[in-house]
Amino acid sequence: MSDQFVHDVSDAELQAQDPDGRLYNEDLAPAQPSHRKWNAYQLFSLWMNDAHNAGNYTWAAGLFVGLGMSAFDVTLGIFLGSIIILIGCTLSGFMGHATGTPYPVISRITWGIWGANIPALVRGIVAIAWYGVQTYLASIALNALLSRAIPAFRDLSTATSPSILGLSVGGWICFILLSLIQLIIVRNGMEAVRHFQGLAGPIIWIVMLALMFYFLGKAGWGFNWFSGPGGKSISGGEQTRNILIAMAQTVGTLATLMLNFADFARYSPSRKAVVTGNLWGLPINWTAFAVTSVITTAAAAKVLHADMNQIKDPGILISHIDNSVMFYLFTGAFVFATIGVNIVANFVSAAFDISNVNPKRISFRTGGLITAIAAIVVTPWNYFDNPIVVGYFLGSLGALLGPFFGILIVDFFLVRKQKFSIRHMYLPSPKSIYYYNKGVSRYALYALIPSAIVALSIALLPWFSAIKDFGWFIGAPLAGVIYFLIANNRVIVLPHDTSEEAQPAAA
DSSP: OHHHHHHHHHHHHHHHTTTTOOOOOTTTTTOGGOOOOOOOHHHHHHHHHSSSSHHHHHHHHHHHTSOOOHHHHHHHHHHHHHHHHHHHHHHHHHHHHOOOOHHHHHHHHHHTTTTTTHHHHHHHHHHHHHHOOOHHHHHHHHHHHHHHOHHHTTTTSTSSOOOTEEEEHHHHHHHHHHHHHHHHHTTTTTHHHHHHHHHHHHHHHHHHHHHHHHHHHHHOOOOOOOGGGOOOOOEEEHHHHHHHHHHHHHHHHHHHHHHHHHHTTTTOOOEEEHHHHIIIIIIIHHHHHHHHHHHHHHHHHHHHHHHHHHTSSSSGGGOOOOOOOHHHHHHHHHHHHHHHHHHIIHHHHHHHHHHHHHTTOHHHHHHHHHHHHHHHHHHHHHHOOOOOHHHHHHHHHHHHHHHHHHHHHHIIIISSSSSHHHHHOOOSSTTSHHHHHHBOOOOHHHHHHEEEEEEEEHHHHHGGGGGGHHHHHHHHHHHHHHHHHHHHSSSSOSSSSTTTTOOOOOO
8 A cells, every 4th residue: 555655646746735845855755666776685785885884893893892892792792783773674664665755754754744853853963973973984094095105195194293173184185085975976866875885885895804814814813702802701790781782882873774774765676675685784794794893803902012992993903904905905995885884874864854854945965065064064083082972972872863763663553554645745734634733743742752851861871871871772662652652543644535635633
């Protein structure tokens, strides 16, 4: 039934519903069958791009180096977390496939025509913050490459070179250059994104394995799965705690994708493709990449006389490779990979979110430009280099996005039972069944406020420091239960008579 809703409504008909473009533009329109080219492999390669990047490498290696976890703890924790992400992204993907629309438009069903901007803007802010971080991490690798290839460039990036807002001139050049490259790709549309990430995924796996074997060979192929840094043995309650923390942080790291996976699944030809791509891309691919990250870091620590907290950053780690050919290969691959994840996980979602605020004046490409500029203004290197800030950021990210996810899933699958009206999602007037109270759902707000307060308190207040990583696990179900109790059987699911204009619901 849902496919019929999408295919029976043409762009011209939707435009006629909204002639002023207040809710509609071609970037936010439902994906028609001819545009549904993201097959299972494309979705799998999307996950390869999302996993294989400097940010996730540093995070996984940081669990080993910073928190003292064993490789076994990290592997099992990330595997369990990826199962949860698999379920969430599959449900989100089903919504995108059914409606053919991106997350900000799907949110109109739950939050109302104008209320949808609330979760979209929150997710957009998070995406911009992470976009800046990923660009910064890629710029470190690019800086290392240029500094070795061009000796004069090295003088712009040393500790004693001039800096602007905490970043060297060389760092600024690399950061701006990467921002421009990503902007060019996005401005060429989603087809360019699809082809780019399809190419990047396999290349990164080959190079990542080569990097792991390179340092393992240097270390004499010795590695202990069950000990932390320095050979410390970990077992019992400490091991269980480590596994649960790794699981929780995995969910926090990918909380945005559980919402915005619909942005890509809308182009999928079938639900089977969504499930297959996610199965290969999450439990298998994501866990395998985490394992290679930890093994590479542990092996490098045995052979390099460097600070453990530095070599967990691949941009710094690869600077210790003495083989010039391998150095340039690894560095180029990490830059390429981080561009891929940044576009998939952050740039696209932020561009859609910003466009949804004012579709009449902000296209997807303009939203991308705003994203790129905002990421420069917030100077991400200043907050990412602070481990305390990063830890609380991950915790509050999961805590805040959890309630949005819980409300959306419960509304779409349990309250509305996957029924929706595409036409009314693009009708910017009280005639839409999704107009609610002047366009904002009170039910969604009533569920969000208490669950967000509880989840954020756990993530940020020192009294709850022992469970600060588990904000998502509390916020998502709490919001979902509250929403179901107050909204079930109280919302208009479909127009009573599709031949007549429906009255807005009282949500």
